[in-house]
Amino acid sequence: xxxxxxxxxxxxxxxxxxxxxxxxxxxxxxxxxxxxxxxxxxxxxxxxxxxxxxxxxxxxxxxxxxxxxxxxxxxxxxxxxxxxxxxxxxxxxxxxxxxxxxxxxxxxxxxxxxxxxxxxxxxxxxxxxxxxxxxxxxxxxxxxxxxxxxxxxxxxxxxxxxxxxxxxxxxxxxxxxxxxxxxxxxxxxxxxxxxxxxxxxxxxxxxxxxxxxxxxxxxxxxxxxxxxxxxxxxxxxxxxxxxxxxxxxxxxxxxxxxxxxxxxxxxxxxxxxxx
Amino acid sequence: xxxxxxxxxxxxxxxxxxxxxxxxxxxxxxxxxxxxxxxxxxxxxxxxxxxxxxxxxxxxxxxxxxxxxxxxxxxxxxxxxxxxxxxxxxxxxxxxxxxxxxxxxxxxxxxxxxxxxxxxxxxxxxxxxxxxxxxxxxxxxxxxxxxxxxxxxxxxxxxxxxxxxxxxxxxxxxxxxxxxxxxxxxxxxxxxxxxxxxxxxxxxxxxxxxxxxxxxxxxxxxxxxxxxxxxxxxxxxxxxxxxxxxxxxxxxxxxxxxxxxxxxxxxxxxxxxxxxxxxxxxxxxxxxxxxxxxxxxxxxxxxxxxxxxxxxxxxxxxxxxxxxxxxxxxxxxxxxxxxxxxxxxxxxxxxxx
Ligand SMILES: Nc1ncnc2c1ncn2[C@@H]1O[C@H](COP(=O)(O)OP(=O)(O)O)[C@@H](O)[C@H]1O
Ligand SMILES: Nc1ncnc2c1ncn2[C@@H]1O[C@H](COP(=O)(O)OP(=O)(O)O)[C@@H](O)[C@H]1O
Ligand code: SF4
Ligand SMILES: [Mg+2]
Ligand SMILES: [Mg+2]
Numbered sequence: 001x002x003x004x005x006x007x008x009x010x011x012x013x014x015x016x017x018x019x020x021x022x023x024x025x026x027x028x029x030x031x032x033x034x035x036x037x038x039x040x041x042x043x044x045x046x047x048x049x050x051x052x053x054x055x056x057x058x059x060x061x062x063x064x065x066x067x068x069x070x071x072x073x074x075x076x077x078x079x080x081x082x083x084x085x086x087x088x089x090x091x092x093x094x095x096x097x098x099x100x101x102x103x104x105x106x107x108x109x110x111x112x113x114x115x116x117x118x119x120x121x122x123x124x125x126x127x128x129x130x131x132x133x134x135x136x137x138x139x140x141x142x143x144x145x146x147x148x149x150x151x152x153x154x155x156x157x158x159x160x161x162x163x164x165x166x167x168x169x170x171x172x173x174x175x176x177x178x179x180x181x182x183x184x185x186x187x188x189x190x191x192x193x194x195x196x197x198x199x200x201x202x203x204x205x206x207x208x209x210x211x212x213x214x215x216x217x218x219x220x221x222x223x224x225x226x227x228x229x230x231x232x233x234x235x236x237x238x239x240x241x242x243x244x245x246x247x248x249x250x251x252x253x254x255x256x257x258x259x260x261x262x263x264x265x266x267x268x269x270x271x272x273x274x275x
Numbered sequence: 276x277x278x279x280x281x282x283x284x285x286x287x288x289x290x291x292x293x294x295x296x297x298x299x300x301x302x303x304x305x306x307x308x309x310x311x312x313x314x315x316x317x318x319x320x321x322x323x324x325x326x327x328x329x330x331x332x333x334x335x336x337x338x339x340x341x342x343x344x345x346x347x348x349x350x351x352x353x354x355x356x357x358x359x360x361x362x363x364x365x366x367x368x369x370x371x372x373x374x375x376x377x378x379x380x381x382x383x384x385x386x387x388x389x390x391x392x393x394x395x396x397x398x399x400x401x402x403x404x405x406x407x408x409x410x411x412x413x414x415x416x417x418x419x420x421x422x423x424x425x426x427x428x429x430x431x432x433x434x435x436x437x438x439x440x441x442x443x444x445x446x447x448x449x450x451x452x453x454x455x456x457x458x459x460x461x462x463x464x465x466x467x468x469x470x471x472x473x474x475x476x477x478x479x480x481x482x483x484x485x486x487x488x489x490x491x492x493x494x495x496x497x498x499x500x501x502x503x504x505x506x507x508x509x510x511x512x513x514x515x516x517x518x519x520x521x522x523x524x525x526x527x528x529x530x531x532x533x534x535x536x537x538x539x540x541x542x543x544x545x546x547x548x549x550x551x552x553x554x555x556x557x558x559x560x561x562x563x564x565x566x567x568x569x570x571x572x573x574x575x576x577x578x579x580x581x582x583x584x585x586x587x588x589x590x591x592x593x594x595x596x597x598x599x600x601x602x603x604x605x606x607x608x609x610x611x612x613x614x615x616x617x618x619x620x621x622x623x624x625x626x627x628x
Binding site for chain 2: 049157186189211254258259
């Protein structure tokens, strides 16, 4: 591979609503987005709810097709959804969503679900599967818990199980859409550490979507800021945070809660008019 | 400030006591050494017949004070709030302890009297405003109805007052928005409606359970600022549940940390942030991702997760996750004073030096 792992050029996704009895309106959920992501890199996407982050994530993962522009993974556009080529590509790109309980089958032990995912992609036929599934569970800190059903795991454990299932397929690129947003801060820290370790170990690339700027800042090499479907600013994580250029980014950062009561008082004295 | 300790001193003082903090409360304390707390919870135990979910919780909140209740999910924060509001639903019930609002015992009140007190003297704001609003009634009407019931206003006066309240909580075009149904408004807007509703009768106590958790940071900042300003204006006491220590830093006067159903540390917000004494509080502080910290490094995480109530370890419930756990921790630690404002339930409090 020569170019970036993922490349989006002038990508748009427009949704039409109404239009039969009422007047049709078009929502430009994603509008004219250009971005690239290198192998082993984490690109963070921040923005308020409704800004188009999840839509961008689905386009980047190839599970939704753009209405405009092109999305190329490993130098080739995603194949049409549900084609044989598309199913082969699925193995290489995984998505992890906010709510792990919606991503698993409540009726099956988690190890069975991991083996099932491998079977669907014809990975390690036969006895090799169970061993690989167990190794992945071990890797995410769930060693020995494979026979548990989803309801027997905490939210953090279930998200680990979802990560293990994604890992078992040997992906190169994972879209994390609010993947830690529903977890307690303590558990978020465990999962973020795990994701960083896995990135170092397997050279994974992440598109890390979150409305939580603190989380995105922590995990990302680069950050892109989204507002009303467009990228309004992007750059190295520290630059975007320390020297935000766009007023919208400045507004997001100014709204972050203080780190301590002392920091809050310092901010209040520095900007008395802001209240 | 030893006021609550001395008052409560002696045999019964095993529960947590939320100390006064913040300018308003401190001033009030100077003028009057023992203002009557708005909310006083003592020895509250909540559970089902089979298991205790909240154990021996004591809290007090003074007029104008904001107490933040923090802890991971499953630690009993919501049940404590629901018990304070008399909103527990079977099979969960209050098994022991008392809840007093401005000195009036609520635990014995019948459902009718309770309903009067709720809304008029105390109000609750939940995490999901859309689910708390009636989906088939215009939001203005919902607020007006609360006003009519509790303030005996005419239909017309109540509607007018509802629009005034919408304006006050920062809803643009309040008269037009009052005609909207909940699904026509954004989450932030619905939460403003809930706040307008909570404020409608100028209650003495507002209980907010993760009221800003689902909102974007910019909306959250606006709502926190709004609640603080309105609180200062009408002197309401507030219990604010959050798992976000950044939010605590923004609005709290005092803090109570819950773990597995018990309060493990309380104190002024400055005390708890400057010198967290309980290993659990320390863990929560250390795993924060505050935005301006150095990126990329490893986060200090608390290993494991909150035990299910039925599997709560004996003795100190935190000992299965605590880096300092040792033999004495098999005995339940009692809350004891620590530093100037704190109380902590740990056999080895404070940071190792
Ligand atoms: N399948 C869909 N059909 C119609 N509109 C959609 C669809 N998905 C998203 N949208 C709209 O696109 C915009 C962006 O949504 P989304 O990508 O979910 O944003 P975010 O993840 O940043 O909250 C919103 O206005 C949303 O209502
Ligand atoms: N109706 C119920 N029946 C049994 N257990 C419950 C019920 N409601 C809550 N619990 C349990 O009580 C504990 C505390 O719950 P909660 O107060 O909601 O915690 P928090 O608000 O801190 O997340 C949790 O373990 C929860 O599973
Ligand atoms: S009592 Fe022991 S186990 Fe509990 S928090 Fe203190 S040191 Fe840790
Ligand atoms: Mg989204
Ligand atoms: Mg709760």
